Amino acid sequence: MAKEAYVGVDLGGTNILAAVVDKKGKILGEFKCKTEGERGASGVTEQMVGAILAAIKKAGMRKKNIAGIGIGVPGPVHPQEGIVVCCANLGPTWNRYPLREEVGRRIGLQVAVDNDVNVGALGEYLYGAGRGTKDMLAIFVGTGIGGGIILNGKLRSGARDSAGEVGHMVILADGPVCGCGEKGHAEALASRTAIERDIRLALASGQPSIIPQLMEETGHTVMSAGIIGDAFDAGDEPTREAVRRAQYYLGILISACVNLLDPEIVVVGGGMLERMGEPYLELVRRVAEQHYINKAEAARVRIVRATLGDHSGVLGAAALARERLAQ
Amino acid sequence: MAKEAYVGVDLGGTNILAAVVDKKGKILGEFKCKTEGERGASGVTEQMVGAILAAIKKAGMRKKNIAGIGIGVPGPVHPQEGIVVCCANLGPTWNRYPLREEVGRRIGLQVAVDNDVNVGALGEYLYGAGRGTKDMLAIFVGTGIGGGIILNGKLRSGARDSAGEVGHMVILADGPVCGCGEKGHAEALASRTAIERDIRLALASGQPSIIPQLMEETGHTVMSAGIIGDAFDAGDEPTREAVRRAQYYLGILISACVNLLDPEIVVVGGGMLERMGEPYLELVRRVAEQHYINKAEAARVRIVRATLGDHSGVLGAAALARERLAQ
Numbered sequence: 001m002a003k004e005a006y007v008g009v010d011l012g013g014t015n016i017l018a019a020v021v022d023k024k025g026k027i028l029g030e031f032k033c034k035t036e037g038e039r040g041a042s043g044v045t046e047q048m049v050g051a052i053l054a055a056i057k058k059a060g061m062r063k064k065n066i067a068g069i070g071i072g073v074p075g076p077v078h079p080q081e082g083i084v085v086c087c088a089n090l091g092p093t094w095n096r097y098p099l100r101e102e103v104g105r106r107i108g109l110q111v112a113v114d115n116d117v118n119v120g121a122l123g124e125y126l127y128g129a130g131r132g133t134k135d136m137l138a139i140f141v142g143t144g145i146g147g148g149i150i151l152n153g154k155l156r157s158g159a160r161d162s163a164g165e166v167g168h169m170v171i172l173a174d175g176p177v178c179g180c181g182e183k184g185h186a187e188a189l190a191s192r193t194a195i196e197r198d199i200r201l202a203l204a205s206g207q208p209s210i211i212p213q214l215m216e217e218t219g220h221t222v223m224s225a226g227i228i229g230d231a232f233d234a235g236d237e238p239t240r241e242a243v244r245r246a247q248y249y250l251g252i253l254i255s256a257c258v259n260l261l262d263p264e265i266v267v268v269g270g271g272m273l274e275r276m277g278e279p280y281l282e283l284v285r286r287v288a289e290q291h292y293i294n295k296a297e298a299a300r301v302r303i304v305r306a307t308l309g310d311h312s313g314v315l316g317a318a319a320l321a322r323e324r325l326a327q
Numbered sequence: 328m329a330k331e332a333y334v335g336v337d338l339g340g341t342n343i344l345a346a347v348v349d350k351k352g353k354i355l356g357e358f359k360c361k362t363e364g365e366r367g368a369s370g371v372t373e374q375m376v377g378a379i380l381a382a383i384k385k386a387g388m389r390k391k392n393i394a395g396i397g398i399g400v401p402g403p404v405h406p407q408e409g410i411v412v413c414c415a416n417l418g419p420t421w422n423r424y425p426l427r428e429e430v431g432r433r434i435g436l437q438v439a440v441d442n443d444v445n446v447g448a449l450g451e452y453l454y455g456a457g458r459g460t461k462d463m464l465a466i467f468v469g470t471g472i473g474g475g476i477i478l479n480g481k482l483r484s485g486a487r488d489s490a491g492e493v494g495h496m497v498i499l500a501d502g503p504v505c506g507c508g509e510k511g512h513a514e515a516l517a518s519r520t521a522i523e524r525d526i527r528l529a530l531a532s533g534q535p536s537i538i539p540q541l542m543e544e545t546g547h548t549v550m551s552a553g554i555i556g557d558a559f560d561a562g563d564e565p566t567r568e569a570v571r572r573a574q575y576y577l578g579i580l581i582s583a584c585v586n587l588l589d590p591e592i593v594v595v596g597g598g599m600l601e602r603m604g605e606p607y608l609e610l611v612r613r614v615a616e617q618h619y620i621n622k623a624e625a626a627r628v629r630i631v632r633a634t635l636g637d638h639s640g641v642l643g644a645a646a647l648a649r650e651r652l653a654q
Contacts (some may be wrong), residue, residue: 263486
């Protein structure tokens with residue numbers, strides 16, 4: 001058997017998922033375990049190596065059949081050196097951690113590393129909604145807003161490995177404060193966190209809503225995409241208004257990206273989209289098109305949902321390995 | 328003599344300028360004439376061919392020494408087909424005009440065509456402020472705001488030949504109306520036109536200003552960059568405020584572009600910058616850096632002035648020919 005498969009690893013704060021993926025994006029075997037973050041970077045690296053080997057075994061393969069390993073990391077990364085800059089959720093042992101070298105040394109295979117959002121974008125490009133296109137922008141809407149850019153078939157890292165930070169583009173100068181501390185960024189206007197803030201403001205002003213009841217029933221202290229979706233479906237007015245506002249600003253953000261980059265396709269994913277589904281994009285598209293400078297060809301800018309869902313991490317990481325390690 | 332020079336043509340609503348440019352960006356000979364727009368696309372094409380031949384003669388060269396022709400057009404262009412989509416300032420005979428074919432047929436040389444803003448960006452990249460970089464964003468601030476993107480050494484046209492339209496990125500959702508009819512675009516906030524609008528509002532509200540006097544003295548009905556600059560230098564308060572606001576929003580715009588694209592350098596040119604000079608960029612840089620997501624490496628994003636000035640059109644057009652027609 002030739003070296004035809006890659007292993008993709010999705011390193012998360014909660015779980016580590018490893019999967020053997022063939023050239024067509026088919027998962028041949030996978031393995032999942034809880035991330036033991038308290039063991040620090042080297043302990044978690046051991047876990048990842050174990051998960052990789054377990055996934056290879058489940059696929060009925062051996063290490064010699066594997067062409068390389070790709071890893072998506074929840075934090076900024078210098079992909080060329082394979083060094084993790086930091087992982088806010090995993091602690092300080094990850095600061096400037098040479099992940100590529102550490103995994104490569106233990107497993108004896110080539111390793112590619114990038115941040116999880118870029119990895120997700122690449123996965124959608126090669127195996128998901130972006131398949132067959134040349135230029136793609138991916139936007140993931142959840143607790144924050146992240147993005148990845150593929151131009152001429154290549155993931156763009158940028159001059160400082162900071163490209164694709166769509167969540168921190170100003171779209172409402174002097175608007176609400178973002179998680180990063182600055183004002184008016186898209187993440188402060190169109191993320192799940194922005195929706196939660198707006199609903200809480202409505203509740204504080206005494207508007208009736210089923211949200212408090214839903215949170216009590218589920219025991220959540222944070223308004224998950226699930227709770228927001230349930231309240232939305234039930235016609236809860238404060239939720240509908242907050243969601244509408246987030247859709248509006250997501251449309252504005254996409255229009256700004258399109259007027260700058262003019263990509264072939266915009267793929268939108270993440271927790272909010274997975275919960276809300278296709279209807280979420282209707283208003284988004286309408287707002288975006290209104291601001292395109294090239295209105296005559298507005299219909300040629302496709303805004304579509306991501307298709308890989310929960311597997312975007314491992315498929316994207318395998319795609320990363322395929323792209324970066326390809327001979 | 329080998330084919331070592333290109334001819335760059337800057338087609339403007341007022342003038343046609345043609346120049347023979349060597350590989351290092353040195354102008355070897357040039358020729359200028361008034362654009363006789365009333366003669367329509369084919370008449371103006373004849374003029375351009377005449378200007379090209381005159382410039383070659385002035386350079387002491389012959390047609391056989393010329394490797395190709397580049398033309399910058401004041402309007403949207405399909406560069407691959409060499410077709411002008413339209414030229415608002417030059418009339419309807421330019422709609423879908425096959426400029427590359429028409430010039431090429433008359434002169435017997437290969438021709439490359441693009442819009443004047445992309446051409447200016449390419450000129451700055453190869454011969455001006457962007458020399459030696461790999462990724463560059465150019466922003467030209469004048470009556471409007473245009474831009475051009477060079478990534479990995481190549482001008483990015485985009486999937487619909489609409490990339491680089493930085494002037495129509497929303498940076499203040501629901502803000503002032505833009506020339507394109509939509510709200511909150513950078514052009515409505517940071518262009519000379521935006522400055523003029525803000526000064527006129529201040530005048531209408533009765534604020535004292537030397538602007539009316541300056542306009543009367545010069546006979547201008549529009550506030551040129553020169554008038555705005557003179558009032559600014561004289562400490563005119565409504566002008567200072569309006570300019571400060573435009574600088575602020577230009578900084579916001581640049582931060583949005585940097586967070587998305589992460590270029591190596593941002594080159595800022597156009598009429599406002601030429602008049603106001605280097606000090607104009609101080610506030611712009613400060614505001615931009617504040618919004619970068621990668622603050623640790625903020626200093627590595629250089630924001631600099633364009634250096635080609637009046638010759639950016641012909642130098643950029645020659646650069647276009649060099650890039651597109653290079654064997």
